[in-house]
Amino acid sequence: xxxxxxxxxxxxxxxxxxxxxxxxxxxxxxxxxxxxxxxxxxxxxxxxxxxxxxxxxxxxxxxxxxxxxxxxxxxxxxxxxxxxxxxxxxxxxxxxxxxxxxxxxxxxxxxxxxxxxxxxxxxxxxxxxxxxxxxxxxxxxxxxxxxxxxxxxxxxxxxxxxxxxxxxxxxxxxxxxxxxxxxxxxxxxxxxxxxxxxxxxxxxx
Amino acid sequence: xxxxxxxxxxxxxxxxxxxxxxxxxxxxxxxxxxxxxxxxxxxxxxxxxxxxxxxxxxxx
Numbered sequence: 001x002x003x004x005x006x007x008x009x010x011x012x013x014x015x016x017x018x019x020x021x022x023x024x025x026x027x028x029x030x031x032x033x034x035x036x037x038x039x040x041x042x043x044x045x046x047x048x049x050x051x052x053x054x055x056x057x058x059x060x061x062x063x064x065x066x067x068x069x070x071x072x073x074x075x076x077x078x079x080x081x082x083x084x085x086x087x088x089x090x091x092x093x094x095x096x097x098x099x100x101x102x103x104x105x106x107x108x109x110x111x112x113x114x115x116x117x118x119x120x121x122x123x124x125x126x127x128x129x130x131x132x133x134x135x136x137x138x139x140x141x142x143x144x145x146x147x148x149x150x151x152x153x154x155x156x157x158x159x160x161x162x163x164x165x166x167x168x169x170x171x172x173x174x175x176x177x178x179x180x181x182x183x184x185x186x187x188x189x190x191x192x193x194x195x196x197x198x199x200x201x202x203x204x205x
Numbered sequence: 206x207x208x209x210x211x212x213x214x215x216x217x218x219x220x221x222x223x224x225x226x227x228x229x230x231x232x233x234x235x236x237x238x239x240x241x242x243x244x245x246x247x248x249x250x251x252x253x254x255x256x257x258x259x260x261x262x263x264x265x
Contacts, residue, residue, distance in 0.1 A: 071213070075259060084255075093210045096257045101217040103258035108213040 031062075033144075033187050037115065037198055038062050040185060041142040047110040052099050052131060053117025057083030060092060063113060071104070073097040099127040107136040115144035119164065128177035137205025141179065144187075145170060145197040170199050180204045206256055208233045216242035216249075217260050223249070 037059075043049055043066045051060045054072035056079050063070045073095045074080050080094045097103045099114070099121055112131040121127045131141050146164050165173065167184050174182045179201035188195040211225045221244030229237035240249040240256055250257050257264060 071210075073258075075263065077255075077265075080255060093206045094255055095206070095210075095214070096255055096259055097217060098259055098263055101260045103214055103217040103256075105213050105215045105220070105222075 033196070034059055034062050034115070036187065037113075037142055037144060038066060040198065040200055041111055041113065041140060043067050043111055048108065049111045049113055050102075050104065050109045050131075050134060052102070052112060052114040052127070053120075054083060054094070055079045055116060057086050057089050057092070059113060059115045060089060061086065064088065064092070071095070071109075073099075073102065073104075075099070100130055102130040102134055104134040106133055107139075109135050110139050111135065112139070112141040114142075118143055119146035124165075125173050125176050128173060128179065132178050132203050135203045137203055139203050141201050141203070143170075143199045145199060165197075167197060170197060174199060174201045178204070206235050206251060206254055208235055210256075211240065214240065214256070214258065216245060216247060217258050218242070218247065219245045221245065 043063065045067050046069065047067045048069040048071070049063050049067060051063060051070060051072040054060050054074045055076070057072065060070055060072045060083065070092060072083065072092055074083070075096065075098050077096060080096060083089055084092070084094055095103060099117060100123055112135050114131065118124050118127065128143070135141060170184060171182050181202040183200050185198040185200070186195045187198050208225065208227070211223060214223055215221060216223060219242065221242050223240040223242055225235070225238060225240055227235050227238040234254060235251055236254050238251045240251065240258070241247070242249075247261060
């Protein structure tokens with residue numbers, strides 16, 4: 001597993017990527033997968049959820065369909081600008097912030113969500129620990145992990161800017177960050193045959 | 206950002222509470238202002254409704 005060695009690389013990458021993001025991303029991560037993940041997290045109306053690394057707000061939109069209390073944070077002003085322009089997202093309080101240094105108080109959320117983001121965190125365990133800090137005891141987290149391209153060239157290219165992990169490595173990271181009841185779901189789309197690892201865990205408090 | 210958002214925000218570095226100072230507002234929407242951390246004396250800008258709560262070393 002490769003680690004991004006500095007956050008500037010992730011930021012530069014996203015600055016360029018935000019222009020084409022919503023057109024490219026659906027190949028790897030689509031509405032169907034997103035909606036299945038929302039069901040897995042079992043969010044109900046009134047739950048306060050944080051979308052960590054919300055990007056252009058793709059998951060924020062889906063979370064808003066199940067609860068009106070959604071907060072969203074991302075480190076890229078360009079991505080946030082696109083998110084807030086989307087219909088239905090104009091009421092969301094977007095915050096510029098870093099997953100590994102979340103600007104939210106302890107235990108204020110019922111659930112934490114993160115999709116398409118962890119692969120760019122230089123210290124993923126730190127980010128997971130921060131997610132646990134802001135989630136109340138017995139609250140849950142769902143993280144959609146990276147999907148490694150099966151094409152060898154693409155895989156090598158992706159591995160140079162992203163983090164990839166196996167199911168075992170994911171379990172280890174979540175446990176190290178203090179989460180329990182860690183479970184994984186493998187999810188694919190019809191477009192490509194590479195599966196994404198979706199991890200759900202509980203905050204023991 | 207809504208004024209009430211500050212109830213759940215904190216300093217990204219020391220996790221201390223933030224003091225909100227508003228310079229431009231529309232209803233309960235804060236458009237321009239600052240969030241100040243008394244614990245580490247850091248000031249975070251709110252620009253065009255979005256608070257920049259990135260740790261200082263990550264800010265542009």
